[in-house]
Each structure stands twice: as C-alpha cells, then as structure tokens.
Amino acid sequence: WQALNPTIASIGASGTVIGLSQGLANFRFVSAATGCAAITLSPLKVNGKPVVSIQGPTDICIGSETYLSPASGGIWVSENPSIASVTNQGTVTGIAVGTVRFQFINSATMCTSDYTLPIEVNAPKPIINLGTDIICLGYKTQLSTGYPGVWQSSDINVLTINSSGEVNSVAPGKANITFTETATGCVSILPNDGIKVINCLDPDFNVTFTNHTV
Numbered sequence: 001w002q003a004l005n006p007t008i009a010s011i012g013a014s015g016t017v018i019g020l021s022q023g024l025a026n027f028r029f030v031s032a033a034t035g036c037a038a039i040t041l042s043p044l045k046v047n048g049k050p051v052v053s054i055q056g057p058t059d060i061c062i063g064s065e066t067y068l069s070p071a072s073g074g075i076w077v078s079e080n081p082s083i084a085s086v087t088n089q090g091t092v093t094g095i096a097v098g099t100v101r102f103q104f105i106n107s108a109t110m111c112t113s114d115y116t117l118p119i120e121v122n123a124p125k126p127i128i129n130l131g132t133d134i135i136c137l138g139y140k141t142q143l144s145t146g147y148p149g150v151w152q153s154s155d156i157n158v159l160t161i162n163s164s165g166e167v168n169s170v171a172p173g174k175a176n177i178t179f180t181e182t183a184t185g186c187v188s189i190l191p192n193d194g195i196k197v198i199n200c201l202d203p204d205f206n207v208t209f210t211n212h213t214v
Contacts, residue, residue: 002028004039008046022048050074050106050113059120060084060094061186066119067091074106084121094121124188127179131167133192136200141167145188149181158197169197 001011009025010018017027024043030036056066068076068090076086083098092102101115131141143151143165151161158173167177176194180187 002030004028009044017044019046022046047106047109047111049111050104052102052104052113052116054116054119055090056092057185058117059122059184060092061122061124061181061184062094062096064185065091065093068102068104068116070104073108074104077103077105079103079115084119092119097121097123122181122184122186124186125179125181127177127188127190129190129195133190133194134196134198135167135169137169137172137197139169141195143167143177143179143190145179145181147181148183149179152178152180154178154194159195167195172197172199 001013001015003009003011004026005023006020008019008021008023010020011027012018017025023046025046026043027040029038050070053069054066055069058066060066068086071090072088075088076090078084078086078092079101080098081095083096083100084092084094086092086102099118099120101118103115104113105111106113125145125147128144128146129141130144133141135141143161145165151163151165153159153161153167153175154177155173155175156170158169158171158175159177160168160170161177162168174194174196177190178187
C-alpha cells in the first residue's frame, strides 16, 4: 500500500489508515505477485479535530460553573469527574479542589478534540478575624483573607465594612460578613454567625462629681 497524500493520511502494509490532517487522501495498492497497481476509486475524507474553547473563567469555586464551546453536536467528557463535571451543553460545575481538562467528541464524525486548557477548582478562602466577634458600639474590628475581593455586610444598619476588610459598628445588633474572591468567585462566610455589636455604655448608670476639700 502507498499513500498518495502522505501529509493527510498514512497507510500500513495491512491497509490500516491513520489520519494525519484534515483533507482528502488517495491510496495505491501494488500486488507483490504481479506488480499490478490499483488506485482507490474514491478518496478517503479525513475530518479535522473539533475546535474547543473555554467561554467562562478558568478558575472557579466548588459549586460554581464555567462554560465550554461548542455547546451542541457531541459529547463532553471530563478528565476527572470527581473534580468537575460537564454536561453535553458544555456547562462545567466544580466539585472538589483540583485541576481538570475536558475533551469533546463530535457526534457526526466521532472525532475527539484535544484537551481544553486546564480549569482550576478552588475552595472558599477562610475569613480571619484579626479582632473579636463582639465589639462595642462605635468601635471597629478587622477582617482578612489575604486575597483580593469584595466584602459585604448582611445588615449595613448594624455593621459596615470597607474594601480593606475594616468593620465599623453602626448600631447594636448582629450581622454577618461575606467575602467574594475576585479571581475565583468563591464566596466565604464569616463563621460563628457574624459579628455582634453591643452598647457598652449603661444609660441607667449616672455619675455625679462632687468637690471635696483635701
């Protein structure tokens, strides 16, 4: 056997053809006994691998999603489904911390794509309270994760928090704080049900100053 288009497909002595690139390939067979040659009546079509891409973030959180393309016409397969699952519409869901890639199988040609770029699944970052979870009205405390992100108070009438994680008390009560990491979208929640603001001054306690001669 001889491949007449060797850059598109190769062929072995037993007639096994291996596709090398997209295109049409012809082959010739030469009889060892007679030296007679024959060319295939019609060319063999070699289909290209499916082109795949990531349409969403490459860093996601456990429980969060990102998206792959194409979204139809085949089957998506996860390299490690214990880290992230994928639907045939290309929706990826993070399951556990780790890195995972995906392949797409075209239903019409049964061609398998190369792996996508890796997607990293992350866990929410712990919030560290550098102060205390009970503060007096008018006082502050400081929170940190060590990563860029957005802070949010569940009740700004009790607590406010700025972009650097500084918590300011507004009124007696209790509020929780969440942190959304910029890179992954992971949402962290302050443990122990948030921060409590108490009024440390007793309004019923009065002090009267008197003068005494020493």
